[in-house]
Amino acid sequence: MQHWSTTLTNFFVGLGLPEPVAMAIAFIIGATALAIFAPTLALGLIWITRKIISRIQDRIGPNRVGPYGLFQTVADAAKLLSKEDISPTDADRVAYNLAPILSVFGVIMSTAVIAFAPGIIGADLHVGVLFLVALGSLGILSALMAGWSSNNKYALLAGFRVIAQLLSYEIPMVLAMLGPVLLAGSMRLQALSEFQSLEIAGFNIGLGWTAFIMPAVFLIYFISALAEGEQTPFDLLEAESELIAGFHIEYSGMKFAMFFLAQFLNSFFLGGIAVMLFLGGWQGPFVDQLPILGVVYFLGKAMLVYAVTQWIKGTFPRVRIDQMMAFAWKVLVPMVLALILWQMIALKLPAPTWVQYAAILIGNLGALALIVVILNRHLSKEEIRTKRAFEPTSLIGTMQPAPPSPGN
Amino acid sequence: MPGLDALPFPLPTVQQVIFILIAGMTVTGALITALAPNLFHNALGLVLAFFGVAGVYVLLEAEFLAVSQVLIYVGAIATLITFAIMLTRGMMFGRTSSTNRLMLSTAIISALFFLVLTGLLVNVAWPEIGAELAGSEQMIADLGEMFVTTYLVPFELMALLLLAALAGAILLARD
Amino acid sequence: MLQNYTFVLILSGLALLVPVAAIVLGHFLGPRRPNPIKNQTYESGVETVGDTWVQFRAQYYLIGLIFLIFDVEVIFLFPIALAYQRLSLFGVVATITFVVILLLGLLLEWRKGALEWE
Amino acid sequence: MVPLNWYLVLAAFIFSCGLYAALARRNAIAALMGIELMLNAVNINLVAFWRYGEFVERLEGQVFALFVIAVAAAEVAVGLALIISVYRSRRTVNLDELDLLQG
Numbered sequence: 001m002q003h004w005s006t007t008l009t010n011f012f013v014g015l016g017l018p019e020p021v022a023m024a025i026a027f028i029i030g031a032t033a034l035a036i037f038a039p040t041l042a043l044g045l046i047w048i049t050r051k052i053i054s055r056i057q058d059r060i061g062p063n064r065v066g067p068y069g070l071f072q073t074v075a076d077a078a079k080l081l082s083k084e085d086i087s088p089t090d091a092d093r094v095a096y097n098l099a100p101i102l103s104v105f106g107v108i109m110s111t112a113v114i115a116f117a118p119g120i121i122g123a124d125l126h127v128g129v130l131f132l133v134a135l136g137s138l139g140i141l142s143a144l145m146a147g148w149s150s151n152n153k154y155a156l157l158a159g160f161r162v163i164a165q166l167l168s169y170e171i172p173m174v175l176a177m178l179g180p181v182l183l184a185g186s187m188r189l190q191a192l193s194e195f196q197s198l199e200i201a202g203f204n205i206g207l208g209w210t211a212f213i214m215p216a217v218f219l220i221y222f223i224s225a226l227a228e229g230e231q232t233p234f235d236l237l238e239a240e241s242e243l244i245a246g247f248h249i250e251y252s253g254m255k256f257a258m259f260f261l262a263q264f265l266n267s268f269f270l271g272g273i274a275v276m277l278f279l280g281g282w283q284g285p286f287v288d289q290l291p292i293l294g295v296v297y298f299l300g301k302a303m304l305v306y307a308v309t310q311w312i313k314g315t316f317p318r319v320r321i322d323q324m325m326a327f328a329w330k331v332l333v334p335m336v337l338a339l340i341l342w343q344m345i346a347l348k349l350p351a352p353t354w355v356q357y358a359a360i361l362i363g364n365l366g367a368l369a370l371i372v373v374i375l376n377r378h379l380s381k382e383e384i385r386t387k388r389a390f391e392p393t394s395l396i397g398t399m400q401p402a403p404p405s406p407g408n
Numbered sequence: 409m410p411g412l413d414a415l416p417f418p419l420p421t422v423q424q425v426i427f428i429l430i431a432g433m434t435v436t437g438a439l440i441t442a443l444a445p446n447l448f449h450n451a452l453g454l455v456l457a458f459f460g461v462a463g464v465y466v467l468l469e470a471e472f473l474a475v476s477q478v479l480i481y482v483g484a485i486a487t488l489i490t491f492a493i494m495l496t497r498g499m500m501f502g503r504t505s506s507t508n509r510l511m512l513s514t515a516i517i518s519a520l521f522f523l524v525l526t527g528l529l530v531n532v533a534w535p536e537i538g539a540e541l542a543g544s545e546q547m548i549a550d551l552g553e554m555f556v557t558t559y560l561v562p563f564e565l566m567a568l569l570l571l572a573a574l575a576g577a578i579l580l581a582r583d
Numbered sequence: 584m585l586q587n588y589t590f591v592l593i594l595s596g597l598a599l600l601v602p603v604a605a606i607v608l609g610h611f612l613g614p615r616r617p618n619p620i621k622n623q624t625y626e627s628g629v630e631t632v633g634d635t636w637v638q639f640r641a642q643y644y645l646i647g648l649i650f651l652i653f654d655v656e657v658i659f660l661f662p663i664a665l666a667y668q669r670l671s672l673f674g675v676v677a678t679i680t681f682v683v684i685l686l687l688g689l690l691l692e693w694r695k696g697a698l699e700w701e
Numbered sequence: 702m703v704p705l706n707w708y709l710v711l712a713a714f715i716f717s718c719g720l721y722a723a724l725a726r727r728n729a730i731a732a733l734m735g736i737e738l739m740l741n742a743v744n745i746n747l748v749a750f751w752r753y754g755e756f757v758e759r760l761e762g763q764v765f766a767l768f769v770i771a772v773a774a775a776e777v778a779v780g781l782a783l784i785i786s787v788y789r790s791r792r793t794v795n796l797d798e799l800d801l802l803q804g
Contacts, residue, residue: 005590027590035597084613085606089622095452101602108598112591122594123587126545130475130661137483141455144490148448152624160494160643163487167650170483174657182664186545249625254609258602322700325646329698333653333689340660341682347667348675423585426592427703431711438718441734442726450722454734457715461741464711466588467703468752470763476658480770484651485737485777491644492730492781496788507725508797514725522717529709536705536753544584545665551760551767552662556674556681559764564677566771567656567684573775574652574688577782578697581641581648644785648778655774659767 004120005030034111034122038265043073045264048303049310056314083253088151091250095149099142100251100258106138107265114272115189117282117294128189129177132273133170136228139266140166143247146259150250159247161236161321165227168325169234172332173224178340179217180210180277182347193281206283206297213357214343216364216371218278220336225274227324229267232313236321271305272298279305331371339367427467434460445506447493455486469541472548645697656685708749716742729784729794733777740773 005026012022047062047070054061062069087096112122113131125131140163147159181187184195198208211218227234248259275281279301282294319327346359420428437460440453458481465474541547555563663670663678670678692698715738722735744766751762788794 023586027593031590031594031597034594035601039601081605081609081612082614083609084615085610086617086621088624089619090624092448095448097606100606101599104602105595105598108601109591109595112594123590125471125587125591126548126584127471127475130472130479130658134475134478134483137478137487140483140487144487145452148490150624156494160491164643164646167484167487167646171650171653171657174654178657178660178664181661182667185549185665185668187548187661187665188545253613254606257609258605325700326698329649329689330693334686337682337686337689341679341686344667344675344679344682348672421702424703424707427707431707434711435714438715438738441738442718442722447728447731450731450734454737457738457741461715461745464708464745465748467585468708468748469584470748470752470766471584472662473748473763473766476767476770479658480651480655480774481737481741484647484654485774488644488647488651488777488781489730489734491647492785495641495644495785496730496794506727506731508727511725514721517724518717518721521720522713525713525717526710529713530706534705534709534753535755537755537757538702538753539757541584541757547760548662549665549669550758551763552664552666553670553674554760554764555659555663556670556677560677562768563659564680564684566659566768567681569775570652570655570771571684571688571691573778574649575691575695577648577778578645578692578695580779580782580786581644582695582697641785644781648782651774651778655771659771 002119003124007119030122035108038108038111039261041268042261042264043077045268045306046073046076048307049264049313052307052310053314056311077257080253080257085253085255088250090151092149092151095145096250097255099146099149100248100255100262102138102145103142103262104258106135106142107262107269109138110135110269113189114269115193115276115281116298118190118194118287118291120291120295121190124188124190127187129181129187129192129277132269133174133177136166136170139262142262146251147247150247152250155247155249158249162230162247165230165234165236165321165324168328169224169227169332172220172328172336173228175333175336175340176217176221176224177273177277179214179343182340182343183210183213189276189281193276193283196280196283203285204283204288205285206280206287208283209278209280211278213360214278214339214364215361216367217336217339217343218274219368220332220339221278222274224328224332225267225270226309226312227328229270229309230263231267231309233316233319234324235313235318236324267309268302268306271309272302274305275301335367335371339363423467427464430460430463430467433457434464448490451486451490451493454489455482458482458486469544471544472551642700649692649697652688653685656681656688705749705753708745712742712745712749714742715739715745727795727797729787729796729799730781732796733780733784736780737773737777740769744769 005023008026008029009019009022012025013019015022017025050072051061051068062072065071065075087093110132113125113128115121115124143159143162143166147156150156180192180195184192186192186195196208196210197204197206199205226232248256251259275298280297282298284293284297287294287297342363343360346356346363349356349359434457437453437455437457441450441457444450444453458477461481462474462477465471465477660678660682663674663681666674667678719735719738719740719742722738723732724735726732726735747762747766747769749762751757751760754762784794787799791799793799
């Protein structure tokens with residue numbers, strides 16, 4: 001499949017431009033498309049989130065501005081544009097203003113390596129997967145700068161908390177990404193998507209998803225991505241209902257909007273990475289005949305994953321910070337390391353490919369079963385059950401009357 | 409264009425312009441790291457320099473190295489340095505000068521070092537071959553293969569070294 | 584390869600432009616009436632006490648430390664994964680040894696209690 | 702292509718900045734940052750010589766640079782842990798106040 005830039009360049013060369021100029025124009029057009037696509041997508045994502053969450057909470061959600069309230073986010077953006085831009089005294093000017101820019105910069109850059117369809121990818125970097133992870137460190141940097149420069153204790157504390165969270169979950173995430181890379185033998189996202197084809201009688205139905213071979217690795221990636229995207233149940237940073245806003249507490253107006261935008265896009269793209277690595281990317285029926293269908297498949301799958309994260313947001317309670325850290329280091333990391341080890345052994349079994357894949361699948365199912373057993377045993381321990389039922393650690397928000405004192 | 413040929417120096421190619429941009433970024437970062445009195449600004453300058461160095465690696469077509477530079481230096485080392493700055497903060501802001509009494513002599517030595525080195529480097533006729541690379545993806549795979557064949561001993565030793573560093577650092581840093 | 588990065592460079596210019604343009608626009612469209620009270624640090628309506636630079640707990644540093652070590656080792660696994668199809672048995676054993684050392688490191692932290700968040 | 706000299710001069714400049722920071726700064730963490738800069742400068746040289754050298758396919762410069770990065774990670778981890786540990790007992794990280802070994 002020809003890369004889009006080649007097609008565009010050839011078109012401009014056909015118009016009589018010299019080749020370097022034609023290529024530059026093609027690149028600028030492509031980059032502009034991506035840079036416009038990302039913020040527009042964010043407007044849509046915010047609308048979808050509000051609709052899903054309000055349905056879960058038995059509300060209607062935005063329904064005034066435009067059909068189905070579609071333009072509500074546009075109105076909100078316009079409102080934020082007209083808000084005063086307050087910066088606290090003693091804030092460190094440079095870092096304070098750079099932090100929101102950096103956070104948006106990171107998410108827009110990650111569109112560069114997203115494989116939308118065969119031949120439609122900004123730049124098919126040979127280190128694609130690691131490039132995406134590296135952009136994640138920009139998010140860490142921006143949290144650090146925002147927290148430090150605001151000259152606010154809460155912002156600094158929240159910044160440190162969120163960095164500890166992002167760091168802890170990056171390890172299981174990267175290790176889970178190693179699974180598909182080992183199978184496909186490439187870090188290019190286009191190659192990873194191409195790898196997940198499945199031909200039955202010469203027709204590609206596009207269901208060779210790596211998630212079918214390694215469900216446990218996929219689950220680990222998904223959980224880590226929830227934490228990396230600061231989504232419930234790992235949204236300790238924001239904890240909208242009980243804490244103040246986190247490291248961006250001192251930001252207002254458009255600068256705050258930038259953090260907001262970056263967060264929504266980030267969780268969408270983390271879902272997009274899950275689709276590219278585990279859920280077949282742009283693969284689907286008829287995509288070989290009509291490549292542009294890939295865009296529909298990819299965005300559809302990514303939206304579905306995003307909807308699931310919002311569903312989780314509307315359903316699950318938040319975890320405590322100690323639970324969160326322990327979960328990353330004591331459950332996810334050992335498990336994914338063991339799974340990768342098993343996969344390495346299975347891939348070198350002297351047997352046909354399908355036997356190797358079956359071995360990987362068995363290992364993954366075994367890991368899932370092990371987790372269920374351990375969790376079951378842990379949660380059914382008598383002391384934990386009593387503690388959960390009768391002794392909440394804090395009475396705030398539990399709706400229970402205080403236990404009667406023994407003196408009565 | 410006859411006008412351009414008359415210039416006393418050749419026009420830079422696109423790659424050279426990009427190199428100058430990246431080098432400017434790196435130099436700015438390095439200067440902030442060395443000279444700014446505020447420790448946090450030092451750390452930010454260091455991050456800028458790290459990004460610049462990653463850009464230099466890209467220009468040298470060492471893709472994997474560039475991405476590891478960002479992941480390890482920016483993502484982990486710079487973060488760790490900032491954590492340490494926060495943990496050891498105390499009297500270091502503003503009250504005393506940020507440099508010690510060796511400042512002047514060190515500045516002179518560093519400047520001389522740079523000037524002498526530059527004078528030497530510019531005058532040596534380095535053999536510049538710069539052969540075409542076979543393919544970037546192939547190169548990354550070759551790198552991986554070398555880790556477990558040619559460079560097996562340093563590779564495994566490195567793992568052990570990191571393990572030892574981890575153990576030692578945890579012992580030191582715990583309350 | 585450099586062609587790919589030319590695109591990345593162009594996109595990075597635009598990716599900087601989008602937030603900068605938005606913030607500058609917001610800066611000019613919004614009102615500007617700062618006063619000392621408005622510009623105070625917001626700490627939930629309570630007057631700010633003392634320095635912002637409160638002492639941090641070492642646990643954060645420990646998390647960063649463990650992350651650093653693991654990050655380095657995990658990154659080294661990626662090129663090996665690319666070459667994995669053509670590795671000999673010797674190479675496979677070497678890779679597995681490397682992963683086992685990684686696991687040992689995790690076990691060590693666990694035993695030392697560095698993973699406890701008290 | 703960019704001449705090799707340019708990379709070398711850039712590396713020399715970064716190295717000098719690192720040298721200055723490592724020697725002249727009072728704060729131990731700033732000195733450590735200077736050392737990081739020096740290591741980065743060395744890495745630039747390694748990779749530049751690899752790229753312009755004779756045996757591009759042997760990848761020695763890249764492998765060496767990667768090992769330098771790994772060792773730098775270990776160095777930072779232990780160095781910062783030392784600094785934190787010293788700070789706990791002496792309440793300072795200023796290098797010229799840490800003179801316990803001075804006669």
